[in-house]
Amino acid sequence: MNIFKRLLTIGKAEIHSVIDSFEDPINLTEQGIREMKEELAKSVEALARLKALDIRKKNEAEAENQTANDYYNKAVVIVQKAEKGEVETTEADRLAKEALKKQTIAQENAQHLQKEHEKLFAECEKMQGNINHLKSSIAKWENELKTLKARVQVSEATKDINQKMTQMDTGSTVSMLEKLKERVVQQEALAEAYSDISASGKTIDEEIDAIVKNNDTEAEKALNRLKETLKKG
CATH class of the missing domain: 1.10.287 (Helix Hairpins)
Structure with a gap:
């Protein structure tokens, strides 16, 4: 051994x-x-x-x-x-x-x-x-x-x-993360910008119809309140 x-x-x-x-x-x-x-x-x-x-x-x-x-x-x-x-x-x-x-x-x-x-x-x-x-x-x-x-x-x-x-490489890793963060912020801002553009892209007729529809609804509510008042009288 x-x-x-x-x-x-x-x-x-x-x-x-x-x-x-x-x-x-x-x-x-x-x-x-x-x-x-x-x-x-x-x-x-x-x-x-x-x-x-x-x-x-x-x-x-x-x-x-x-x-x-x-x-x-x-x-x-x-x-x-x-x-x-x-x-x-x-x-x-x-x-x-x-x-x-x-x-x-x-x-x-x-x-x-x-x-x-x-x-x-x-x-x-x-x-x-x-x-x-x-x-x-x-x-x-x-x-x-x-x-x-x-x-x-x-x-x-x-x-x-x-x-x-x-x-x-710690320095390059941190730099890469910072760039990724900046890119995410930029993408979020871009998405918000497209949303604003989409909301503001209505035609004149669409804007008129929206207001008219809103007024019709208010008039309808006023008529119903009047009828209720007459019934009570």
């Missing part, structure tokens, strides 16, 4: 500041995570082999203990048969001694295998701790990678906006 060791050997430095110092932090982090996962797979495989050996030693130790117990029981049976006269005493003593010797050898083997089992078990526990730490580190860096990608997206968007803002 050469690349990721560059990150892990920095010490207590902040992760973000460390990552920012590289040319391509995302690719470096992704590659580092891949290497850590490869290392994790190798460690799990090694742990499985070590545990298999540990289990084997444990089973062998238990088997040797059982063998030692069997030889002891056989020695007891031989002595009991000699006491009952079923076996000649000298022969019984010889066989019982041989059984006790084999018991001692089996016990020694069992003790040796038990020590190997205990040593292997301790190594398995240590390796399991390293694997757990490696898993935790992978999860940590994967979260950091997500954060890093989000930061890159935000920074790129911000940079793009700021770049566009710096490229804008």
Whole structure:
């Protein structure tokens, strides 16, 4: 994990500041995570082999203990048969001694295998701790990678906006807006002028009819008021 060791050997430095110092932090982090996962797979495989050996030693130790117990029981049976006269005493003593010797050898083997089992078990526990730490580190860096990608997206968007803002000519923009405002005012004035022209463009007959119509209406109203008055009288 050469690349990721560059990150892990920095010490207590902040992760973000460390990552920012590289040319391509995302690719470096992704590659580092891949290497850590490869290392994790190798460690799990090694742990499985070590545990298999540990289990084997444990089973062998238990088997040797059982063998030692069997030889002891056989020695007891031989002595009991000699006491009952079923076996000649000298022969019984010889066989019982041989059984006790084999018991001692089996016990020694069992003790040796038990020590190997205990040593292997301790190594398995240590390796399991390293694997757990490696898993935790992978999860940590994967979260950091997500954060890093989000930061890159935000920074790129911000940079793009700021770049566009710096490229804008503020003076020309204001000038353009002023010209647009002046044009709108001019258009509004022109529209009002056309409205005045349209209103004043009536013919003589139209003007006469308008006045006559207005007078007829007034006369009609006066006639109606007169009729009302007569009715009341």
